[in-house]
Amino acid sequence: MSRFSWLSDFATRLRVAGVDTHEIPVPPPARRLALAAADWGSAAAVAAQHGCRWAGMWADADAQRMQLYCLLEHAGDHLLLSAEAPLAAPEFTSQTPHYPAADRLERHARDLFGVVFANHPDARRWTRHRAWPETWHPLHPDALANAPAPGRTPADSNYPFAPLQGxxxxxxxxxxxxxxxxxxxxxxxxxxxxxxxxxxxxxxxxHKGIEHLAVGREPTALARLSARVSGDSAVAHAWAACQAMERAVAAHVPLRALALRGLLAERERVANHLGDIGAICNDVGFAFAHLQTARLRERWQRRNRECFGHRLLMDSVVPGGVARDLDAAQVETLRIDHAALRHELIPLFDVIDDHPPLGDRLIGTGMLSAEDARALGSVGYVGKASGQSFDLRRDAPYAPYDGLQVAAVTETEGDVAARVRVRMAELLDSLDLMDRLLDTLPAGEVAAELPAAAPGAQGLGLVEGWRGETLAWVRFGSDGLIARYFPRDPxxxxxxxxxxxxxxxIVPDFPVCNKxxxxxxxxxxx
Structure with a gap:
């Protein structure tokens, strides 16, 4: 299917539903449709019927208006919906009745910006807890003018969990x-x-205040902040943020830098899948696998530090490229590492996949149906284990993956065992991808300076992190600094x-389901 070939039909469906839209140009790869605030929920209803996956929502505001953005994905294409309302009356219809995945992100926007979502099924606060008053919203443009006096935060002891009686x-x-x-x-x-x-x-x-801390930063400082959104996803979040900034200013990133970013992302995937596979096995008493994967992960992360300066690859991705290059000796060392790890993993994975006592605990445990996975927008290994095969590297490829063949890793059982199998397959595929990246590593520079940002320039970053699709959206201010940053973790x-x-x-199976x-x-x- 060609890019956005479905969009005309979708726009027609919106018009039939009484939703008027107009397109606003944005940097690739997304396209953007603007609509009225009152139609926010109706557009979601049409999108759900059309088979679009709901991929995130965030708010932005200035002195006069409140603006919402929603990201939809269909057939590998990403569509931004946007709507605005007066700052004095920031009311939109909720998308949660049509997309359960929207629930917490809408509540997040309500708590931080004061957005009102009509027809939202849950009035309880989500992000705020009791750290600030019910009527104060820290990212609202007027927040500084009426900030509460600092003081000790009351214990969050009265959250009204939904009762269940019987x-x-x-x-x-x-x-x-x-x-x-x-x-x-x-x-x-x-x-x-x-x-x-x-x-x-x-x-x-x-609550770390990431979105507030981003305001006023220059691109390098935002990249450092984004790497700390979730420490185990330093590469994914930093790459998404840098990608968003680079798209906003139409920057050219050297091919060698893009290949090294792919290598870093796959190294992050391998390290985390190793850790989680072992931890899942350990949660049901199979300590042998945990000991082996922990040993292999430690060796892997020591190599991270040796070649890239940090065990978790923190601050390896920078605006315009990467922070460190590899020399010929390091490239050869990594090739040897890949072969050695593959040699150890194949027999280990055979044991994990065919060890009856382990299968007794993992097979049929924690089953997520394909229907629930679709409704909740599940991505990454959670979605893939329940039949949702979407992978940005394959379905909406960006450099360097647009020149690689990424395997389709999908299971249908939706249980813990399926999520383990997906991780094992992804890990082995990552080793193959890294070999190909090293074999075809382009010559040249590893970083380029970003052009100056035009006032109001916006960009969307989308990266397949180890947990799945990782999103970043940035808007530059008139001073060339970051005016708004929103990261959406899977x-x-x-x-x-x-x-x-x-x-x-049963309750005792919660730890392994959770892991x-x-x-x-x-x-x-x-």
Whole structure:
């Protein structure tokens, strides 16, 4: 299918539904349709009927207006919907009734900007907790003028978890502080005996203020900030942010830099899949796999530090390119590493895939149906294990992946075992991709200076991180500095999937279900 061949039919459907739109030029790869605030929900209804995947939503504001953006994906194309309302009355119709994935991001925009979403099914605050008053919104243009006096934040003890009553039903509160070094998150289980009837999450306990911290930064400083949105996705978020800035200013990134960015992203994917495969096995008592993957991951990350300066590849991606080049000796070392890791993983993965006691715990556990995965916008290994095959590297390729063949990794069972199999297949495919990148590594520079940004220049970054599609949107101000930055981690869609897939499982299986999804707390706690 050619690019956006479906858009004409979609626009016709919008007109039939009474939604008037006009197109606004934006940098590739997206296209943008503007519509009225009152039609925000109606457009989502048409998009859902058309089969579009809901991929994110964010707000922006100036002294006169509130503006919303929604990203849709269809057939590998990305379409931006936008609408605006007066700042004094920032009301839009909710898209949540048509896209359950919109729920928390709409509540996030409501808490931080004061956006009113008519017909939204959940009035509870999401991002705010009790750190500031109910009527104060920190990213609203008037926020500084009426900022509350600093003081101790009250305990978040009165969040109205949805009740579930019945004979033999009881609640199990877990967190927000856990018996480990993970970030805080509250899980409220309703169970009847051991089977879980419902799980409700409460996240956002360490609100970092990422969106506010981005304002006024120059591009290099934004790249450093973006690498810290979620520490295990430093490459994905930094690349998405740099890609957005580069598109906004029509920058030319050297081919060698793009190839090295691909190498960095695949190294990040390998490290995290290694860690999670072992942790999943460890959660059900198969410590052998955990010990082996931990050993291999440690060796991998030491090589990261040796070649790129940081175990987690922090600050390796910079505006216009990458921070470090590889010499010929390092290229050969990485080739040897890839072969050695592949040699060790193939027999290990054979054991994991065909070890009956492990299969007893993983097969049929934590099943996410294809229907639920579609409704929740699941991407990455969570979506792929439930039949959602979308991968930006293959379906909407960007350099260097537009010159590579990325395998289609998809399972249909939707259980923990399927999510493990997807990770194993992706990991081995990443080793092949990295070999091809090294074999065809172009000569030349590894960074280029960004042109000056025009006032109001906007750009959209889309990168297939190890968790899946990672988004960044930037807008430059009149001073050439960042006026707005919004990062959308795949975990916005992974966490609701965990709530859904735990239904009917027993409480002791929650840790392995949770680890098989491995949503980032930090990625949604902006």
């Amino acid at each position: 004979n033999g039903v009881f609640e199990i509160p877990v967190g927000p502080v856990h018996a480990g070094i993970i970030e805080p998150g509250h899980f409220r289980f309703h169970a009847a005996g051991e089977p879980v009837l419902r799980l409700e999450e409460r996240l956002g306990y360490v 975990s916005w869609f992974a966490w609701p999937a965990l709530e859904r897939l735990i239904h009917g499982n 098989s999804v491995n949503g980032s707390y930090s990625g949604v706690d902006l």
